[in-house]
Amino acid sequence: MTKIQVNKKMTEISFKTLNISNKHIEALKNINIEKPTEVQEKVIPLILGGHDLITQSKTGTGKTYAYLLPIIEKLSFIKNECLIIVPVRELAVQVVNFINNLEQDNIRSFPIYGGVSIDRQIKELKRGCNIIVGTPGRLLDLRNRGVLKLENIKFLVLDEGDRLLDMGFLPDIRKILNSIKNKFQFMLFSATFDVKLKKLVERYTDNDMKFLNLSRDKLTVQNTEQYYYLINSFRDKYKYLKYILKQEKPTSAIIFINTKKTGNWLFNKIRSANLGYRVGYLSGDQTQNQREKVLNMFRDKQISLLVATDVAARGLDIQNISHIINYDIPQYPDNYVHRIGRTSRQNKKGTAITLCLEDQYNFLCQIEEVINKEIKQKTMGNNNNDRRTGFFL
Numbered sequence: 001m002t003k004i005q006v007n008k009k010m011t012e013i014s015f016k017t018l019n020i021s022n023k024h025i026e027a028l029k030n031i032n033i034e035k036p037t038e039v040q041e042k043v044i045p046l047i048l049g050g051h052d053l054i055t056q057s058k059t060g061t062g063k064t065y066a067y068l069l070p071i072i073e074k075l076s077f078i079k080n081e082c083l084i085i086v087p088v089r090e091l092a093v094q095v096v097n098f099i100n101n102l103e104q105d106n107i108r109s110f111p112i113y114g115g116v117s118i119d120r121q122i123k124e125l126k127r128g129c130n131i132i133v134g135t136p137g138r139l140l141d142l143r144n145r146g147v148l149k150l151e152n153i154k155f156l157v158l159d160e161g162d163r164l165l166d167m168g169f170l171p172d173i174r175k176i177l178n179s180i181k182n183k184f185q186f187m188l189f190s191a192t193f194d195v196k197l198k199k200l201v202e203r204y205t206d207n208d209m210k211f212l213n214l215s216r217d218k219l220t221v222q223n224t225e226q227y228y229y230l231i232n233s234f235r236d237k238y239k240y241l242k243y244i245l246k247q248e249k250p251t252s253a254i255i256f257i258n259t260k261k262t263g264n265w266l267f268n269k270i271r272s273a274n275l276g277y278r279v280g281y282l283s284g285d286q287t288q289n290q291r292e293k294v295l296n297m298f299r300d301k302q303i304s305l306l307v308a309t310d311v312a313a314r315g316l317d318i319q320n321i322s323h324i325i326n327y328d329i330p331q332y333p334d335n336y337v338h339r340i341g342r343t344s345r346q347n348k349k350g351t352a353i354t355l356c357l358e359d360q361y362n363f364l365c366q367i368e369e370v371i372n373k374e375i376k377q378k379t380m381g382n383n384n385n386d387r388r389t390g391f392f393l
């Protein structure tokens with residue numbers, strides 16, 4: 001595996017110098033994308049050059065177009081030429097929307113995921129798709145039925161590889177990859193990278209794999225102001241949340257919780273209170289239609305607060321989120337990184353605030369070690385950042 005050194009010096013690079021065609025450049029301008037992001041600058045030439053690739057990059061950096069643009073430039077426009085495997089249905093829908101944004105009439109793509117009727121997906125696959133985007137379980141089901149044909153696959157993308165592993169999809173992914181007998185260009189994108197992902201890639205490629213490592217500090221959004229409140233009792237957390245909403249006046253915020261039980265309680269609590277905000281709730285128990293309705297309302301600013309479990313932490317393309325509030329502190333540092341990655345996207349400023357119980361302080365310290373940054377303390381009623389001050393209700 002060849003490691004690619006990331007040159008931190010900014011250079012004047014355009015989509016034109018990256019050999020992206022004029023029709024795609026114009027399509028990008030129509031959606032207000034005029035300059036490539038760092039990950040696009042690094043990834044596009046490698047994919048156009050035919051390299052297998054691992055890219056360690058957080059969400060919100062432009063990674064989707066980093067792989068879509070060069071793949072579409074190289075398509076032969078045959079059936080089932082590209083397979084993109086994603087962990088959740090929302091991401092499948094998002095990637096297909098990104099493809100449609102490029103306004104290329106001879107490209108057909110369709111999202112494939114479980115939880116909905118399989119009949120329409122069978123019909124679309126029989127009709128013919130150039131780029132298939134789907135979740136592992138439903139893709140494997142369609143392959144087992146003989147509907148999903150993989151003999152033409154030339155490009156294969158694993159998007160959010162770490163989450164695919166976290167959700168237990170590794171066996172399904174191996175079965176899918178074992179079904180592809182021809183040689184394909186392998187691309188993996190992941191916020192974190194471990195030995196399991198390395199072994200998976202090595203098993204299915206004999207090319208010189210390029211490894212693009214956006215360093216660990218890149219995984220934490222540098223434009224995000226990060227604070228925490230230290231709280232004596234969990235009974236006081238809602239008081240702190242009301243105080244934060246009053247002080248911060250977020251225009252668009254995701255409030256993360258660790259469990260569906262807490263999420264249901266908090267959603268109903270906020271909805272019944274007179275706080276001046278419209279609130280929505282997002283969890284894995286909802287149907288696809290329910291989740292898409294809530295997400296669309298949040299994107300359209302019909303609701304300004306979204307209570308969510310970690311199902312919303314990765315892969316969702318939601319712009320202009322002003323605040324992330326960790327009502328429950330995540331027990332794993334990577335989850336913190338993914339959560340706060342929902343704000344400060346595309347170099348915009350954002351704020352992340354964590355409610356930390358005293359007996360959970362060790363989790364906060366672990367997060368600080370991983371992100372290599374101190375999270376400043378705030379107390380109710382003042383902006384004292386000294387942890388030793390303490391707080392009393």
